[in-house]
Amino acid sequence: MSAQPGAPDRTRFTPEELGFDPESLRAKYREERDRRLRPDGAAQYRRAAGEFGYYAADPYTARVERDAVHDRVEALVVGGGFGGLLTGARLRQAGLADIRMLDEAGDFGGTWYWNRYPGIHCDIESYSYLPLLEEVGYVPQWRYSPGEEIRQHAIAIAKHFDLYRDTLFHTRVTELRWDDDAAEWQVRTDRGDAFRARYIVVSSGTLTQPKLPGIPGIDTFRGHTFHTSRWDYGYTGGSPDGGLDRLADKKVGVVGTGATGIQVIPHLGRDAGQLYVFQRTPSSVDARGNRPTDPDWAASLKPGWQRERMANFLAIVTGGHVEHDLVGDGWTSTGRLQRQMLSGTVDTDLPAEEREYLDEIADFVKMNEIRARVGEVVTDPATAELLKPWYRYMCKRPTFSDFYLQTFNRPNVTLVDTADHGGITRMTENAVVVGDREYEVDCVVFATGFEVGVSGILSGTLPVYGRGGTPLLQSWQRGPKTLHGFYSHGFPNLFHLGPLQNASAVNFVHILQEQATHIGAVVAEARERDARYIEPTADAQEAWVATLRANARDTSAFLTECTPGYYNNEGKPRPAGNSFAPGPVVFHDLLRRWREEGGMDDVLVGA
Numbered sequence: 001m002s003a004q005p006g007a008p009d010r011t012r013f014t015p016e017e018l019g020f021d022p023e024s025l026r027a028k029y030r031e032e033r034d035r036r037l038r039p040d041g042a043a044q045y046r047r048a049a050g051e052f053g054y055y056a057a058d059p060y061t062a063r064v065e066r067d068a069v070h071d072r073v074e075a076l077v078v079g080g081g082f083g084g085l086l087t088g089a090r091l092r093q094a095g096l097a098d099i100r101m102l103d104e105a106g107d108f109g110g111t112w113y114w115n116r117y118p119g120i121h122c123d124i125e126s127y128s129y130l131p132l133l134e135e136v137g138y139v140p141q142w143r144y145s146p147g148e149e150i151r152q153h154a155i156a157i158a159k160h161f162d163l164y165r166d167t168l169f170h171t172r173v174t175e176l177r178w179d180d181d182a183a184e185w186q187v188r189t190d191r192g193d194a195f196r197a198r199y200i201v202v203s204s205g206t207l208t209q210p211k212l213p214g215i216p217g218i219d220t221f222r223g224h225t226f227h228t229s230r231w232d233y234g235y236t237g238g239s240p241d242g243g244l245d246r247l248a249d250k251k252v253g254v255v256g257t258g259a260t261g262i263q264v265i266p267h268l269g270r271d272a273g274q275l276y277v278f279q280r281t282p283s284s285v286d287a288r289g290n291r292p293t294d295p296d297w298a299a300s301l302k303p304g305w306q307r308e309r310m311a312n313f314l315a316i317v318t319g320g321h322v323e324h325d326l327v328g329d330g331w332t333s334t335g336r337l338q339r340q341m342l343s344g345t346v347d348t349d350l351p352a353e354e355r356e357y358l359d360e361i362a363d364f365v366k367m368n369e370i371r372a373r374v375g376e377v378v379t380d381p382a383t384a385e386l387l388k389p390w391y392r393y394m395c396k397r398p399t400f401s402d403f404y405l406q407t408f409n410r411p412n413v414t415l416v417d418t419a420d421h422g423g424i425t426r427m428t429e430n431a432v433v434v435g436d437r438e439y440e441v442d443c444v445v446f447a448t449g450f451e452v453g454v455s456g457i458l459s460g461t462l463p464v465y466g467r468g469g470t471p472l473l474q475s476w477q478r479g480p481k482t483l484h485g486f487y488s489h490g491f492p493n494l495f496h497l498g499p500l501q502n503a504s505a506v507n508f509v510h511i512l513q514e515q516a517t518h519i520g521a522v523v524a525e526a527r528e529r530d531a532r533y534i535e536p537t538a539d540a541q542e543a544w545v546a547t548l549r550a551n552a553r554d555t556s557a558f559l560t561e562c563t564p565g566y567y568n569n570e571g572k573p574r575p576a577g578n579s580f581a582p583g584p585v586v587f588h589d590l591l592r593r594w595r596e597e598g599g600m601d602d603v604l605v606g607a
């Protein structure tokens, strides 16, 4: 990564001054990345579909047979996670009476519906992450909420805004077709429903479909297996709070040490008779410091506190200036570093020496700190060495735990490093094999993550036909074309939520909240003006795509240096230009100005 123009020569910081040699660390990072690069890249994984479809089945809510629906609603919101709920809330506030929420899950919550593994917590501070706290009248009980508290909050939002009224759960949309005469959408689902909706909002998530490792022989294993996002408490006993009492006499293997693995493994280590942790790449694990909410602090909060806190957090983690860091945690202490890593830019207002330090040195210092912590916590030196992450900060999602590293000090827990073999070598009827060593197990838990961006419109799993029956993906043949990521010419009254041609940040719920607010405002204005269609002009859409390209920052050098993972498409970074590179703070301001300065004239048609 190059220094900023005007920054002094990087040799200013000598290895003697620093106490480490950046060049040898770079060489070590390259070596560790090369050990893990696989020619098959993202193709190494298997879909939890077809013969592996049972891995994605809903273990929490029984499917209930129901009659197909044939009616008309004003709005259909596809997706009952926070994006859908926030939009449902804003549409309700815009005056819409008939809103139908629909999800493949058995209830609201999205990712928090599916992920109920033991130890599940949000790794973003709850006071910023859980949306609409003030509207719903709730203050989370913990600084970092357990998953069940978050799921219950999703349900509370649905109740507060009366979004249960017309829901279709355990239902997947199979086709959206625009009827120009009626100016509404025809919707078909996998439950035989055929109904109409004036507006469609698609908020179907980004990391939704569980993926399995492409381990030879995975289908020959006769023991028990499941994915972390479909936890089998019937087999393990216990609950998301732990207490997996049925594992006491079991030998358990867990594959995956990402953000999920870090939360699950302390519970498996505590409760399983024997635990093998099959690791390919160690996570960077920083301290957490979770604590119950101080009731005096909660009582002292003034109206508007959450908006202020969210804005403060977003500004800091995207490298902006704020007077006070209101959150003060492991995310905000590395805000500038995150910006530098993810966008390749350093704040030009900083003094030259500070810029150079950020650009060339801060990353090594942070990762040295993370590696030193491993050595301090893990008592066996060989195990500690294997748990040290050798890559740049933000190559993988940073994680936080006060229990994970400690788990490897337990006598019943064995770390099995698989990096030299590209992961697990194979599975047999009763064992996991790494190289030529067999580990006999009763159960294997896959903490192996999710396919990226396979749900929703871009993936083709939800066919959409717009004006004249044109398929959306056909009109996007040369790349997606939207205005601000929300809507496309030729596809009236259809909104998308998500990072595409929009902005992104680590607190993604904040991004979704801004998106929902924008959609709510556009729909409210359309109703006010009695507009028949909400549809961007082709010119407005092209101008937005050109803006994205003009602002695009090539982060491929950073991503290519990184150890493989889903952040860099398993070592083959995707081209930049499909998100707004100046970041969410600038983007949200741009949207506000667009709304205030007559932007609606570009999208409201047929008044």
Ligand code: NDP
Binding pocket: 036, 121, 122, 123, 124, 207, 213, 214, 215, 255, 256, 257, 258, 259, 260, 261, 278, 279, 280, 281, 397, 418, 422, 423, 424, 447, 448, 449, 450, 564, 565, 566
């Ligand atoms: P990840 O994709 O981050 O991790 C998958 C893990 O499986 C990696 O450790 C990977 O190793 C390992 N793996 C895959 N294939 C093999 C194999 N063949 N052999 C051995 N190991 C293998 O998934 P997660 O579910 O952990 O996290 C996904 C995302 O979900 C996070 O990045 C985050 O965005 C979100 N999340 C958020 C949380 C929150 O608190 N907000 C909590 C949990 C998840 P390798 O790294 O070598 O590929």
